[in-house]
Amino acid sequence: MIEESAHYIEFRGVSKAFGDHVVLNDVSLCVEPGETLAVLGRSGVGKSVTLNLIMGFHQPDSGRVFVAHRDITGIRERELLEIHKKVTMVFQSGALFDSLSVGDNVRFPLEERMELSESDREEIVDGMLDLLEISNLKDLMPADLSTGMKRAVSIARALAAKPEAILYDEPTTMVDPLMSAQIGDLMRKLKQQLKLTSVVVTHDMALARKVADRAVFLHDARAAYFGPISRIYQDGAPFIREFWDLDAMPAAGSL
Numbered sequence: 001m002i003e004e005s006a007h008y009i010e011f012r013g014v015s016k017a018f019g020d021h022v023v024l025n026d027v028s029l030c031v032e033p034g035e036t037l038a039v040l041g042r043s044g045v046g047k048s049v050t051l052n053l054i055m056g057f058h059q060p061d062s063g064r065v066f067v068a069h070r071d072i073t074g075i076r077e078r079e080l081l082e083i084h085k086k087v088t089m090v091f092q093s094g095a096l097f098d099s100l101s102v103g104d105n106v107r108f109p110l111e112e113r114m115e116l117s118e119s120d121r122e123e124i125v126d127g128m129l130d131l132l133e134i135s136n137l138k139d140l141m142p143a144d145l146s147t148g149m150k151r152a153v154s155i156a157r158a159l160a161a162k163p164e165a166i167l168y169d170e171p172t173t174m175v176d177p178l179m180s181a182q183i184g185d186l187m188r189k190l191k192q193q194l195k196l197t198s199v200v201v202t203h204d205m206a207l208a209r210k211v212a213d214r215a216v217f218l219h220d221a222r223a224a225y226f227g228p229i230s231r232i233y234q235d236g237a238p239f240i241r242e243f244w245d246l247d248a249m250p251a252a253g254s255l
């Protein structure tokens with residue numbers, strides 16, 4: 001019998017190494033429907049690997065990964081495509097098609113949905129651009145956009161496919177603080193309006209506080225903290241507090 005998880009996403013004792021390099025060692029975590037989990041930790045600790053495991057792009061060496069309540073460990077390619085209709089990822093780079101306008105980028109995932117008429121598609125594209133507050137960008141090309149705007153477009157494109165869950169990899173790196181705050185506000189709005197289950201990988205503690213219900217802090221291949229974001233400062237280890245404090249300090253030169 002295929003085992004299911006009561007959680008929307010669950011890692012049950014997941015380990016993953018690349019050669020001798022153990023990236024995750026017996027990591028367990030879960031995400032409930034409609035909840036947002038922040039994945040925190042230093043560079044190279046395995047945050048993107050965690051997202052790739054959720055997408056089924058990597059397989060764990062041991063342990064089990066459940067997504068959309070299903071055990072996806074060792075799942076067949078065709079079944080993984082079904083999971084990808086429910087769970088979608090916004091990549092670190094944004095990864096827009098350079099030769100397509102903003103509107104056509106957002107329309108792209110709709111092309112294979114034969115049940116939609118041309119006017120349905122137009123309506124969904126306009127709705128998504130409106131939700132992300134970027135309707136004015138519809139006819140522009142990716143080359144005309146700032147990094148922050150590209151992020152917003154790639155979120156709109158991911159959402160056009162009507163997923164149940166969305167994974168964000170560093171949505172606010174390389175954008176200015178104002179844009180970063182705007183992306184955070186948008187993510188919070190999406191969570192409230194669409195009840196999307198989300199996982200957000202970030203170094204940005206202000207963003208984590210704004211959007212996350214729970215957090216996992218990865219350190220030395222382990223989940224050093226997994227619990228409510230509101231308790232991480234009090235209950236986390238001293239190095240977690242240090243990480244938090246450093247992030248809250250103004251950058252050198254900005255004083």
Ligand SMILES: Nc1ncnc2c1ncn2[C@@H]1O[C@H](COP(=O)(O)OP(=O)(O)OP(=O)(O)O)[C@@H](O)[C@H]1O
Binds near residue numbers: 043049
């Ligand atoms: N396909 C791969 N093959 C070999 N090693 C990999 C692969 N993917 C990731 N790694 C290694 O796994 C470790 C964790 O990588 P990961 O990209 O998850 O880090 P990260 O926490 O996302 O870091 P950053 O904050 O810099 O994005 C790194 O040491 C990386 O070199």
Ligand SMILES: [Mg+2]
Binds near residue numbers: 047048049169
């Ligand atoms: Mg990464």
